[in-house]
Amino acid sequence: MPDDASVTQGGTFPNHVPISGSERSIFPGAVDTGPTDANETISVTVLLRRRSSAELMRKIEDLSARSPADRKYMTHEEFAANHGTDSADVDQVREFAAKNGLTVENVNPAMGMMTLSGCAAACNKAFGVTLENYLHPDFSYRGHTGPVHVPDYLKDIVTAVLGLDNRPQAKPHFRIYEESVVHGNGDLRSTAQAPLESDTSELNPAQAAQMSYTPTQVAELYNFPSNVNCSDQCVAIIELGGGYNKSNLDQYFSSLNVPTPTITAVSVDGGRNQPTGNANGPDGEVDLDIEVVGSVAPGARIVVYFAPNTDAGFVKAISTAAHDTTNKPSVISISWGGPESSWTGQAINAMNSAIQNATALGVTVCVAAGDNGSTDGVNDGLYHVDFPASCPYALACGGTRLVGSGSTITSETVWNDGVNGGATGGGVSAVFPLPTWQENAHVPPSANPGGGTGRGVPDVAGDADPATGYQVLVDGNQFAIGGTSAVAPLWSGLVAIANHTLGHQMGFLNPVLYSLSSQAHAFHDITSGNNDPNGVGDIYPAGPGWDPCTGLGSPNGGRLIQALSQSGS
Structure with missing residues (x-):
C-alpha cells in the first residue's frame, strides 16, 4: 500500500x-x-x-416488477452476507x-x-x-x-x-398556527395573527384556519379500514431534532380513545429524544408524526430514530432503521428534507443507496414532498423539488386542502397558500431520470430553461393545508398543524394497515400504485389548483391523472387495499 x-x-x-x-x-x-x-x-x-452491487440492483428491479404478494424479500442476514x-x-x-x-x-x-x-x-x-x-x-x-x-x-x-x-441539512415540513385553540366542534380559531413555519421564521397571514380534524377523522374521510389492530407492524419515524414526552402522548391518545402505542427511541450518531419545549421547533414534528401514525394505525409499534440534523446523521438514521434487526420496521416515515440543490452529490448517492437497501428488505419509505411549492423555497428563479422525496425508491407525499365531514369529502384541492403561507412541493427532479413506472404518467418536462425529463414528484397526496390541519398535542398544548409532514406518517399508517390486512409487506409501492391508479377508485383525483407559490398557475397545474402537485391523488384507503390484494392476480 x-x-x-x-x-x-x-x-x-x-x-x-x-x-x-x-x-x-x-x-x-x-x-x-x-x-x-x-x-x-x-x-x-x-x-x-457494496459486495455484488450490480446483482443487488437486479434483485431490486425484479422485486419492482412483481406484485407485493409475489415478492420474496431478503432477510437482514441474507442482505449482510451477499451485499454487505x-x-x-x-x-x-x-x-x-x-x-x-x-x-x-x-x-x-x-x-x-x-x-x-x-x-x-x-x-x-x-x-x-x-x-x-x-x-x-x-x-x-x-x-x-x-x-x-x-x-x-x-x-x-x-x-x-x-x-x-x-x-444543518434539512428542515421539518410542517406548519403550525401559534397559540391556536382547538374547540370541541372541530373549528380552529387562532389567537395568532400569522402562522409560523417550523423554523419559527415569521410569515404573512395565510388563509384563516376554518376547520381542523383529528387524525382519526382524516382517516375516516380517506376510508381507512377501521377496527384494525396493527400490533404485528412496526413503523419507523426519522427525526433530526426535538423529542417527545410520554405524558403528552398518553394525554393525546386518551382524548381520542386510542391506546397509546408502544414507542421506542433509538439514538443514532449521538442524537437522542430531547424535547425542547418549543412547539414551533422540532418537537412539533416529532409529536405530529407519532400522533398521526398511532391514531390511524392503532396497535402499530413506533420506533423513533433520533439523529443530528446533518447529512451524515440523516443518512445514518435511515440506514439504521432499514437494517434494524431488533425492531424490524416495515415502514419508514420521513418528514424532513431540503432542495436537491442543497445536497452534495455524494450525500444524495448515499441516501439513495440507503433507501434502495430498504427496498430490498421489503421496507416502504414514505417521504414528505416539502412545503414551499414548486420552488422549494430556493430564490434563484428556478424550480426545485425536495430530497429525499425525489429519490425514485421513496413514496413522495404531497399536500391537499381537504374539506369534509364524517366519511364524505366535500372538496379537495391542491394546498397552496402562497409564498408566505406554504404550498405542496412538487415538480420534476434535476437529479434522477424518469423511472420506468412513471413513463405512462405524462410527467411534463421541467419548467426550468431547457426543459428536460426527470422523476416526477410527488407520487401521492393527503391533507396538508394548515387551514384544514390535524389536531395534535405538542408539549402539552393543542394546535392544528399542516404541511406535508403530516402526509408522510398518514401514508405510513395506511401502508402498515395494508401490510397487516394482506399479511405481507408492501415494500416498494410506487410501481404497483401507478399500475393501480385507474382501478377501483383507489385514489381521489385532485384536479384543481397549482403549487406555484408566486401565483403563476400554468407552471405545474393539477389535472386529471398524475400531476406535479398531488401525484396520483389522495387515498381511498379501503379500495386501495382491495386493489392491492388483487394486483398481479
Missing part, C-alpha cells in the same frame, strides 16, 4: 483523489470565522462500496485510519458504513480538506470548501465521507 501524502503548501494532495460529488461551498449568508481548532474531535462516517461490505475493503480503511491518527469507532458491514474519529488536524491531513468554522445568523457550523479527498488506493472503495461538514 502506498504512503498517504500530506498536504503540500500549494494545497494539493499527492496520491490523493477527490471524491466525486463531495464539493462544498459556504452556506449562503454564512461567514468564515477562522480555522477549526486543531484539537477538536470529529466523527466521520465513511461509506464503502467486503472485509478486505474494511481492512484497507482500517489501515488508512491508523496511518492518519484516526480511530475506528464502529464498523457495520450490512450498512456499508464505518465511523472514524480523530482531531481536526488529523482529519484535514487524512481527507485533504481545510476545516473552517462558519457563522450564519441562525446557526454556526464546521465545514470546508471544495472536495473531500482520499488516497488513490481507496478511490474505488470509499463512496462517500460525511460528517466533516456539519451544517
